[in-house]
Amino acid sequence: MTRPVRHISVNIERPFATVAAFLGDPGNYPSWASGLSSGLVPAGADSAAEAGEWLADAPEGTAYVRFSPPNDFGIADHRVRFPDGLILDIPLRAIANGEGTTVVLTLFRRPEVDDEHFAADAEWVRRDLDALRSLLEN
Numbered sequence: 001m002t003r004p005v006r007h008i009s010v011n012i013e014r015p016f017a018t019v020a021a022f023l024g025d026p027g028n029y030p031s032w033a034s035g036l037s038s039g040l041v042p043a044g045a046d047s048a049a050e051a052g053e054w055l056a057d058a059p060e061g062t063a064y065v066r067f068s069p070p071n072d073f074g075i076a077d078h079r080v081r082f083p084d085g086l087i088l089d090i091p092l093r094a095i096a097n098g099e100g101t102t103v104v105l106t107l108f109r110r111p112e113v114d115d116e117h118f119a120a121d122a123e124w125v126r127r128d129l130d131a132l133r134s135l136l137e138n
Contacts, residue, residue, distance in 0.1 A: 004109040006122045009102055010129040014136045016074065016096035019103065022136060023094055024070030026054055026078075032132040034124070040065065053081070060084060074101075103129060 012019055022028050029036045038057040043049030043064065053064040061083040068077045074094030081087050091106040105125050109118045 006107045008125045009104040010133045011102050012133045012136050013100045016101045019101040020074040020094045023076035026067045032135050033128050
């Protein structure tokens with residue numbers, strides 16, 4: 001069964017290659033993605049981490065984040081795994097748009113989330129994407 005989604009986008013007046021490369025580096029996410037603002041560190045020898053994951057602080061404890069590898073297609077998907085077993089897949093795309101770039105994040109509505117919470121989640125994503133635009137355009 002499919003879930004409701006929202007595609008939230010922002011246009012960035014920077015070349016596609018610049019935006020895609022920025023999104024391809026996990027170290028850049030804390031500068032604009034507020035859910036990761038406490039920082040990311042490679043998981044290293046953390047026994048609960050899987051290969052290729054990064055550690056992030058979350059209200060629930062340590063979250064594990066896996067990013068798609070850097071690529072020339074603008075695919076910057078990531079997966080967040082929480083200590084309670086919840087996994088969030090976050091599709092994120094940079095798309096060439098003239099001389100600039102459109103960045104689109106797909107927000108999936110989880111079954112336990114009501115309309116009000118889903119709208120609040122979408123607004124959070126909007127603020128983060130606006131922060132990304134501001135960071136890259138200034």
